[in-house]
Amino acid sequence: MHPQELFYKTLKQNNYSVTNARTLVFEALEHEEPMTMAELLAKLGGMIDRASLYRIITLFEKLTIVQRLQIGWKYKIELADDFNFHHHHITCKNCGLTLPVREDLTLEASIRTLAMEYGFTETTHQLEIHGLCPRCQNKS
Numbered sequence: 001m002h003p004q005e006l007f008y009k010t011l012k013q014n015n016y017s018v019t020n021a022r023t024l025v026f027e028a029l030e031h032e033e034p035m036t037m038a039e040l041l042a043k044l045g046g047m048i049d050r051a052s053l054y055r056i057i058t059l060f061e062k063l064t065i066v067q068r069l070q071i072g073w074k075y076k077i078e079l080a081d082d083f084n085f086h087h088h089h090i091t092c093k094n095c096g097l098t099l100p101v102r103e104d105l106t107l108e109a110s111i112r113t114l115a116m117e118y119g120f121t122e123t124t125h126q127l128e129i130h131g132l133c134p135r136c137q138n139k140s
């Protein structure tokens with residue numbers, strides 16, 4: 001299913017209507033790297049006020065449309081795996097640069113195998129790598 005169709009279906013199945021504001025927020029998150037609430041608000045360029053954005057993101061989190069990446073005391077928002085392709089991130093702990101990490105099927109299989117040792121199936125995971133990016137290494 002196309003991510004946008006799944007988005008509509010998820011709202012309807014949970015008795016939430018497909019509103020213009022909700023669709024705008026979803027579209028702002030599509031094909032993007034994880035964004036802070038401030039970045040997301042800026043991308044929406046005044047089409048949605050701050051309070052509405054927070055309400056929508058809270059709803060999206062409840063429905064697992066988005067997920068939160070905790071980066072130190074801050075967080076970024078991105079579409080959940082079902083609405084996006086599954087990937088990992090690498091984040092610079094100094095400047096906050098976040099990049100998607102290339103797909104590694106061996107790693108995916110290892111994580112699944114590990115979970116199966118505990119008797120878990122249909123597992124999902126998030127993996128965050130933190131470190132210093134090349135630019136920040138050069139500065140110090």
Ligand SMILES: [Zn+2]
Pocket residue numbers: 092093094095096097132133134135136
């Ligand atoms: Zn950096």
Ligand SMILES: [Zn+2]
Pocket residue numbers: 086087088108125127
């Ligand atoms: Zn993975």
